[in-house]
Amino acid sequence: MTEMMSEIKRDHMMKMLEDGKRLDGRGVTDVREIKVITDVIESADGSARVKMGKTEVIAGVKIIPGTPFPDTPNIGVLTTGAELIPMAHPTFESGPPGEDAIELARVVDRGIRESGMVDVEALCIVPGEEVWMCFVDIYALDYDGNLFDAANLAAVCALKSATIPGEQYGKGENKPLPITCTPISITEVKIGNTLIVDPNFDEEQISTARLTVTTDDVGNFRAMQKGGCGSITLDELSLCLDRAVEKGAEIRKIIG
Amino acid sequence: MSGHTDMVLVDENGLRIDGRTAEQHRPFKVEAGVLNNADGSAYVEIGKNKVLAAVYGPRECHPRHLQNPTKAIVQCKYNMQSFSVSDRKRPGPDRRSIEISKIISEALEKVVLTELYPRASIDVYIEILQANAGTRCAGLTAASVALADAGIPMRDIVPALAAGKADGHVLLDLNKEEDNYGQADVPIAIIPSTDEIVLLQMDGNMTREEFDHGIEMAVAGCHELHELQKDALKRRYSKKAEEGSE
Numbered sequence: 001m002t003e004m005m006s007e008i009k010r011d012h013m014m015k016m017l018e019d020g021k022r023l024d025g026r027g028v029t030d031v032r033e034i035k036v037i038t039d040v041i042e043s044a045d046g047s048a049r050v051k052m053g054k055t056e057v058i059a060g061v062k063i064i065p066g067t068p069f070p071d072t073p074n075i076g077v078l079t080t081g082a083e084l085i086p087m088a089h090p091t092f093e094s095g096p097p098g099e100d101a102i103e104l105a106r107v108v109d110r111g112i113r114e115s116g117m118v119d120v121e122a123l124c125i126v127p128g129e130e131v132w133m134c135f136v137d138i139y140a141l142d143y144d145g146n147l148f149d150a151a152n153l154a155a156v157c158a159l160k161s162a163t164i165p166g167e168q169y170g171k172g173e174n175k176p177l178p179i180t181c182t183p184i185s186i187t188e189v190k191i192g193n194t195l196i197v198d199p200n201f202d203e204e205q206i207s208t209a210r211l212t213v214t215t216d217d218v219g220n221f222r223a224m225q226k227g228g229c230g231s232i233t234l235d236e237l238s239l240c241l242d243r244a245v246e247k248g249a250e251i252r253k254i255i256g
Numbered sequence: 257m258s259g260h261t262d263m264v265l266v267d268e269n270g271l272r273i274d275g276r277t278a279e280q281h282r283p284f285k286v287e288a289g290v291l292n293n294a295d296g297s298a299y300v301e302i303g304k305n306k307v308l309a310a311v312y313g314p315r316e317c318h319p320r321h322l323q324n325p326t327k328a329i330v331q332c333k334y335n336m337q338s339f340s341v342s343d344r345k346r347p348g349p350d351r352r353s354i355e356i357s358k359i360i361s362e363a364l365e366k367v368v369l370t371e372l373y374p375r376a377s378i379d380v381y382i383e384i385l386q387a388n389a390g391t392r393c394a395g396l397t398a399a400s401v402a403l404a405d406a407g408i409p410m411r412d413i414v415p416a417l418a419a420g421k422a423d424g425h426v427l428l429d430l431n432k433e434e435d436n437y438g439q440a441d442v443p444i445a446i447i448p449s450t451d452e453i454v455l456l457q458m459d460g461n462m463t464r465e466e467f468d469h470g471i472e473m474a475v476a477g478c479h480e481l482h483e484l485q486k487d488a489l490k491r492r493y494s495k496k497a498e499e500g501s502e
Binding site: 099103106110113114115211216219220221222223226227228230231232233234237238245 | 359365452454456467
């Protein structure tokens with residue numbers, strides 16, 4: 001996900017940030033406009049298309065009966081995948097998911113899994129034999145930075161809109177997928193000594209470190225991931241955590 | 257982090273199943289220069305974790321399109337050996353090891369003076385011989401000793417250690433049972449001279465107070481581990497000096 005950037009633009013962006021300003025007019029903690037449309041795909045059991053500024057992501061949920069893992073015989077299966085398809089950006093290549101896509105999927109997965117968003121115990125059909133398996137697949141459609149939060153949002157909204165297709169498989173009535181909370185991730189990157197929320201592509205290019213923090217409805221921490229070759233100080237970490245709680249609550253209100 | 261067990265992980269005296277208190281880490285062992293062919297190597301034990309790290313480079317970067325004309329890249333490969341866990345692990349990289357390799361590479365790239373070796377690659381191989389919760393920390397701890405052993409200029413040597421939560425207690429350096437049945441795990445790696453964080457992950461459920469307490473313990477634990485890293489390198493090079501004077 002790297003591209004060359006002219007030094008004059010980089011210097012200009014850095015200089016603006018010293019005054020707390022960003023090239024696209026946002027303040028350091030401003031999140032881009034969020035648009036969510038759910039139930040966009042009829043063939044999926046749940047779906048959402050999410051725009052954060054010019055970044056666009058689609059997530060679909062497929063729920064099918066299957067065999068539980070031997071060590072969790074009464075618990076449903078939940079897996080999250082992500083693909084960075086060539087349509088979304090000239091630097092994305094086709095083929096099996098690379099390390100960026102894998103990291104993205106695993107960070108989103110961790111937020112959903114660790115928050116207990118989906119009540120996986122309620123996905124048991126016949127104990128030890130059959131459970132509902134819930135697959136969340138995320139595709140980047142248009143990449144302008146911060147895929148982590150866009151992907152998290154798309155996955156969360158798709159799950160919230162999802163229906164267990166009991167009738168299709170002769171396993172009882174259709175019913176909503178049991179949801180317990182709304183995990184929201186907030187990603188910040190460090191440029192110079194400034195931390196900014198919801199970076200766009202250009203901002204990601206000149207950043208040194210990234211931190212994604214996922215909170216639950218009561219503001220507890222459920223997942224974190226630091227990325228990038230830079231470091232963050234303990235004070236910066238503390239600032240990120242405060243912002244993740246505050247911004248997470250704001251976004252939770254937007255998506256309802 | 258499923259948190260379903262009848263097992264008591266922390267007893268009424270605040271002691272853990274392996275007899276440790278909340279702030280105690282498992283026994284550490286760090287050795288530098290344990291392999292012949294590698295330019296640098298290290299062996300680390302954190303409790304029952306046994307980890308080898310080897311460094312090759314700086315050397316020509318393959319594949320070549322990854323070359324950076326301004327600096328070297330650090331390419332880490334973290335690998336669990338098939339017999340390192342109780343069930344046999346299928347050999348080869350899985351999604352978990354690809355993610356761990358990526359974040360360890362990024363953590364090391366911060367401390368290595370990569371600008372000294374444009375276009376080159378510094379290859380770090382981490383092999384988990386035995387796993388017992390905390391392999392990424394043991395692996396990164398070993399890798400930074402191996403880099404120093406290879407004579408690669410670095411800003412500092414990085415130690416890594418996890419904090420976590422089990423039975424509602426914030427604990428340092430979770431063992432397997434605490435990791436499996438506990439409520440949170442927070443592995444971190446720091447630059448000891450500045451306390452900057454170069455690796456941070458978290459999963460589970462923690463309040464702000466619990467998290468802050470965990471980080472404080474993990475940073476303190478990292479400093480202890482850092483002393484052992486330096487000590488291992490001193491032992492290694494005092495031995496080399498003796499050999500040289502004979």
